Amino acid sequence: MLHNPDHVQILPLGGLGEIGMNMMAIEAEGKILLIDCGLMFPEAHMLGIDLVLPDITSLAERTADICALVLTHGHEDHIGALPYLYQQLGSPPIFASRFTLGLLKKKLEEFDLNLNKQFHQLEVRTPVTVGPFSVEPFRVAHSVPDGFGLAIRTPAGLIIHSGDFKLDTTPLDGECTDLARLGQFGDEGVLLLMSDSTNVESCGYSGSERQVGPRFVELMKQSQGMVFVATFSSNIHRIQQAVDAARASGRKIILHGRSILNNAAVARHLDQLRIPEHELIDIKQLDHYPRHKIAVITTGSQGEPRSALTRIAADEHPDFSITSDDCVILSSRFIPGNEKAITSVINQLYRRGATVHYQRTSGVHVSGHACREELMQLLSLVRPKNFIPIHGEYRHLAQHAQLAQEQGVESNHTAIVENGQPVLISRHGIKRLEPIASGRVLVDGKGVGDVGEIELRDRHRLARHGTVLAVLAISRSTGAILHGPELLSRGCIPEFDQQNWLHDATVKVEQMLDENHLSAATDWDDLRIEIRQTISRFFKRSLQRRPLVLPIIIQL
Incomplete structure (x- = not known):
């Protein structure tokens, strides 16, 4: 247990050394602040596994010391493990944005959990105090609405956690990353910056979300058949652009897939997604319209085995089939490990005569993560004393650490840390502590952790x-x-x-x-x-x- 006010301990439980499963524990004066509680989808070698969760065994004897769980945004790799692990964490209060709490509430309903009394809504630039921590959320642009980075004031100093972010100057909702506030944090003095490393290998800038919409309109107007747009169900801005493109090309809209329907319902309720009711049709009305007057927004952009698009490509879907006039748009990146599944779906769609558009060929996706120039800009604004790269595989972390050193962070104040490696942070630098037992908890059906x-x-x-x-x-x-x-x-x-x-x-x-x-x-x-x-x-x-x-x- 840490009591020295000049030190703060960082313990990554997920997301460092891998893509997904993000979870971090910050300890000061004997109290623990948790950031995110995400899951990861199984890797190719995990046969029969449905989901992968962080191993929180190290917190089992410290649940009374956990003062809060703060969620940066509503993606599955940041909130998806919470229904499985929440009670094991001692049921701490949950702090998040309005939209993130909306998504989480919907998710918890599937598990018959009602945690509304534990929900606390965060507002940008409005600090909240939990234990020895003062947590101030600041706006970041990302591929899901209402995302936050976190400024965490501890007795040892100010910690900046970037969350997942990009420097989009023309985001669809007008909510840019708060560069002014980041600059103010830099002037105040930042003890530690922990920054998203996902796109450190990509030079330049990530591109604006607004680039995708005109391309959608172009492709939908060109298509002589039905258009299928597959994307992540939490990417509400992408769904909005697909909706707008469908309307611009005179198409009715079908939202298909449980997660799409759930997230769209939350987003519409919170005014994050605008779809006129008369533009939506039910799948049962499919035969009432010609194929060239329909756009289907669905899941399956990662080639998930039972997703709608995979079943459509295999001609196993009870309602949809592919014809030679149809157009399919996969509007997401190829997540590492999913390439074979995605290309298999693309090949099947081509065999059935469809025209297929995806990131590598058609400009139908921009990343929600900062590229190299954006990461450099964050470093120059914040000017941290210490730096730890987060959210990435080991090569991403290593390259981001090198980038930080090139931007002026001293080598002994930079650390590449993986899950289960606690580190002690002070103005003198970063000290590695004894690694703890850390791993992954596998979910297979209703079994959680019984498969090893x-x-x-x-x-x-x-x-x-x-x-x-x-x-x-x-x-x-x-x-x-x-x-x-x-x-x-x-x-x-x-x-x-x-x-x-x-x-x-x-x-x-x-x-x-x-x-x-x-x-x-x-x-x-x-x-x-x-x-x-x-x-x-x-x-x-x-x-x-x-x-x-x-x-x-x-x-x-």
């Missing part, structure tokens, strides 16, 4: 080499074999040749059993190991395959 590395390893073996089941019935009293060994296989051996291979493997098991001279004193666990090793050796030597072997011994 062993289960993932077994799933990989099943996926790559199949399984072999060995069944053996043995007399408990005499050790005599009453049935078997009987071998069954799935996904390991071609069906036409299965019996021959299984026969040869069975012979090997029988030979091993003869050598073991079974008796009533047999250690059945050791026998299972012997059977597993015998079958594994056989298939590795004969077929160079490593199936998952499951011995089943029935004692009668």
